[in-house]
Amino acid sequence: MSALVNSASSREPSRIGIVGGGLAGLAAAVALAESGQSVELFETKRRLGGRATSYEDPQTNVLIDNCQHVAMGCCTNFLDFCNRAKIQHLLRRDSRLHFIAHGGRRNDFRGVNWLPAPLHLAPSFLQLTYLTLKERVQICRGLLRLSRVSLTSDPGQSTIGEWLRKDGQTERAIRCFWEVVLVSALAESLDRASLAAARKVFVDGFLNANAAYEVYVPTVPLQQLYDQVASHLSTQHTSIHLSKPATSLRPATNEVQLVFDDGSSRAFDFVIVAVPWRRVADILPPELSKVSNAATSITSSPITSLxxxxDRSIMSLPHAVLIDRLSQWIFAAPATGVYYYQVVISASRDLAGRNRESVLDEVLQDLCETWPDAKQAELIEWRMITEQHAVFSVTPETERQRPPQQTDCPRILLAGDWTQTDWPATMEGAVRSGYLAAEAILSQLGIDKPQVVPALEPSWLARWLRLT
Ligand SMILES: Cc1cc2nc3c(=O)[nH]c(=O)nc-3n(C[C@H](O)[C@H](O)[C@H](O)COP(=O)(O)OP(=O)(O)OC[C@H]3O[C@@H](n4cnc5c(N)ncnc54)[C@H](O)[C@@H]3O)c2cc1C
Structure with a gap:
């Protein structure tokens, strides 16, 4: 350690290699470059972004995202990253969430600014008339109990599904409320998702702070965000190498050799491995086999987007949450002259045995039942993209396997949404992990520069109710 601190005091920038150009790797790069380090990032694909990415559609040559990605107001690190990388203007903020139940009944969910959290959402919640009054009261009580659950007395064993049933939540309340929020937020079914992750969604995302529930939606294909991030990094003397897969790491006393698939290698003072859990064992050295084994045991959860x-508009809203339907969220593309919509189905395991046309038919039926005018619209083109390994499955077992960013080899760090971040698989988790890895390197260099941004300040009422 002292050797590392000495090298910092000589003020030579450290050479830092980052493997993986997803949000975790990019966030680490932004943080380290700002601190004056010499950063090189290596990405195996031709594009940045990893799982939050765009494709060029081969039939139309149009750039489309693998899936609409959204963040929330509680994603303080992701939003900080957008500010630092100067892409915040490419996100819009939706502070009114549109829930639509069977029969087309629409309820808007909106915070009241002058009421302290969690009361700010009470007026909207009480107007969710697709739930009976009894269900609403039962859910409110459940939310209060969930926020006060002691996770230390539940050593990562329970799923949220088990907890809700023990709490006495009815099947209808589970299907029409708990599932609606949690399956989209965690991309996992309630019988698999951990109690801790579910609690976090409600406490951090809705109950604690007024701005937490707001949704941030990119207004351009994700690729355009990364183009700006790359150009920002180039002004910080950071090199990005695309189509450059790393194959292994060789730690030595004073450096780490990063080896590439063409047989070449490069020496760095530190390397951050920011690849998904399924790839990490390919790269890590035998000294870190414990981490490799833990990563290998993590399972995935799929997300499907249509x-x-x-030929015409089918809804006038920017987005809608459809209750108790196969189609969970629908997003309208910004006015570009084409009527382009994305329907998102998280935790889409059940679609595996179905053919694509039957999934499309059910989605179209969802849309026509929700907006009868949509029956007149002609579907011109459609694509269905399923990412089988969209996110790590946030089960109680996974929660116990997630490794910290620091490893037993001090010069090798991990980053990625799947590492210990206290967050489910999200862009926020990815950015946090990148910041944590950067922070750990800077600290080894004797530079005390916190990177992780704190959560939103809880309201006085949330503190008084002990929701935090
Ligand atoms: C369909 C879908 C929808 C989603 N929706 C949302 C959402 O709405 N909101 C949200 O917050 N999150 C969402 N997520 C999750 C979010 O995309 C991820 O949590 C986040 O992007 C993970 O970032 P990461 O950097 O940790 O990993 P990744 O994005 O997986 O990045 C890892 C990178 O490492 C590269 N790599 C792998 N091996 C090597 C190697 N040997 N050498 C060099 N590079 C390598 C990969 O190509 C990849 O680019 C969604 C994910 C998917 C797939």
Whole structure:
């Protein structure tokens, strides 16, 4: 350690290699470059972004995202990253969430600014008339109990599904409320998702702070965000190498050799491995086999998105949450002259045995039942994209396997949404992990520069109710 601190005091920038150009790797790069380090990032694909990415559609040559990605107001690190990388203007903020139940009944969910959290959402919640009054009262009580659950007395064993049933929540309340929020937020079914992750969604995302529930939606294909991030990094003397897969790491006393698939290698003072859990064992050295084994045991959860182009508008809202339907969220593309919509189905395991046309038919039926005018619209094009390994499955077992960013080899760090971040698989988790890895390197260099941004300040009422 002292050797590392000495090298910092000589003020030579450290050479830092980052493997993986997803949000975790990019966040680490932004943080380290700002601190004056010499950063090189290596990405195996031709594009940055990893799992939050765009494709060029081979039939139309149009850039489309693998899936609409959204963040929330509680994603303080992701939003900080957007500010630092100067892409915040490419996100819009939706502070009114549109829930639509069977029969087309619409309830808007909106915070009241002058009421302290969690009361700010009470007026909207009480107007969720697709739930009976009894269900609403039962859910409120459940939310209070969930926020006060002691996770230390539940050593990572329970799923949220088990907890809700023990709490006496009815099947209908589970299907029409708990599942609606949690399956999209965690991309996992309630019978698998951990109690801790579910609690976090409600406490951090809705109950603690007024701005937490707001949704941030990119207004351009994700690729355009990364183009800006890359150009920002180039002004910080950071090199990005695309189509450059790393194959292994060789730690030595004073450096780490990073080896590439063409047989070449490069020496760095530190290397951050920011690849998904399924790839990490390919790269890590035998000294870190414990981490490799833990990563290998983590399972995945799929997300499906349907991209639909119609000849006319089918809804006037920027987004909608459909209750108790196969189609969970629908997003309208910004006015570009084409009527392009994305329907998102998280934790889409059940679609595995179905053919694509039957999934499309059910989604179209969802849309036509929700907006009867959609029956007149002609579907011009459609694509269905399923990412089988969209996110790590946030089960109680996974929670116990997630490794910290620091490893037993001090010059090798981990980053990625799947590492210990206290967050489920999200862009926020990815950015946090990148910041944590950067922070750990800077600290080894004797530079005390916190990178992780704190959570939103809880309201006085949330503190008084002990929701935090
Ligand atoms: C369909 C879908 C929808 C989602 N929706 C949302 C959402 O709405 N909101 C949200 O917050 N999150 C969402 N997520 C999750 C979010 O995309 C991820 O949590 C986040 O992007 C993970 O970032 P990461 O950097 O940790 O990993 P990744 O994005 O997986 O990045 C890892 C990178 O490492 C590269 N790599 C792998 N091996 C090597 C190697 N040997 N050498 C060099 N590079 C390598 C990969 O190509 C990849 O680019 C969604 C994910 C998917 C797939």
């Amino acid at each position: 991209h639909l182009w119609f």
